[in-house]
Amino acid sequence: MTETILHAESGRTTGSAATRRLRAEGKIPGVVYGHGMDPVSISVDRRELRQAVSGGAGMNTIIDLTVDGTVYPSLIKDVQRHPVRLNIAHIDFIQVNLNEEIVVSVPIRLDGEAKAVSNGGGLVDLSMNELEVATTPRNIPDEIIVDIADMDMDTVIRVEDLNIPAGAKATADPEVPVVTVLTMRTPVLDAEEAAAAESADAGAADDSAAAGDDADS
Structure with missing residues (x-):
């Protein structure tokens, strides 16, 4: 299990234009919710997020998400990626109780x-x-x-x-x-199957020829 601190800014302006400006500044829009709290719109620094999840736990890293001085022990719940560039376009954090099973x-x-x-x-x-x-x-x-x-x-x-x-x-x-x-298939098996198929084809041809001779007679 890995824990790390990630600072987030709250009070971000929503909407497409504001979101584009955030991303141009190297930030990722997101939200944190869970455990009875009202969802809080946030933004996190893209480089700091990458560093936070660079350990062995990856996306299962417990993050002490710090928003305006309040710490929310969180896990990454969902990420939305750009359809072409595949970089993170939006991220959801869920606050967790460290003593509660998930x-x-x-x-x-x-x-x-x-x-x-x-x-x-x-x-x-x-x-x-x-x-x-x-x-x-x-x-x-x-x-x-x-x-x-x-x-x-x-x-x-x-x-x-x-x-x-x-x-x-x-x-x-x-x-x-x-x-x-x-x-896995092997050359020996392939050769055996090919020979069996060839033999079957030859037998079918002989039977067909014999049937033709009987019809002529």
């Missing part, structure tokens, strides 16, 4: 090398890039690491097999596959 998505990272899979002509396939977990804000894991070194061609790693850090629990069905093995 649900967040945590990235999954594979660790190790599945040599048995590689030697068997297989490919390790990550079925989900993120896992939803229920936890209090201070216990949000930066990531969930899956060790694939012992995987073989028949291995399936499911949600119930994951090593989830203490204080967090998965919300997904325990039986849902997270990592599986894909069987």
Whole structure:
């Protein structure tokens, strides 16, 4: 879990023209809400925001959002991006109670090398890039690491097999596959299938010819 301070300015003027001016000044318009508070329109410095979420927790970083001297422990709830440039055009912060359980998505990272899979002509396939977990804000894991070194061609790693850090629990069905093995096609298999298809075509041609001879007779 990572915490950081981010200063925001309140009282921004809404509307397209004012928003364009903010963005031209290197600021991002946004809003903070949650826990019974009235939503507050704010703006944050684009460079400071980038620095705030540059740690391992990324978008799950707990931010001490400081607005006019008031600190709102917050998480980034939503970001809207420009359709072409893809930079952040608007950002929503949600105030959180540090002792209250919330649900967040945590990235999954594979660790190790599945040599048995590689030697068997297989490919390790990550079925989900993120896992939803229920936890209090201070216990949000930066990531969930899956060790694939012992995987073989028949291995399936499911949600119930994951090593989830203490204080967090998965919300997904325990039986849902997270990592599986894909069987890759090989030149030998391709050649065998091609030969079988060729043989089948030849047999069909012989049967057709025989049927034609019987009709002529």
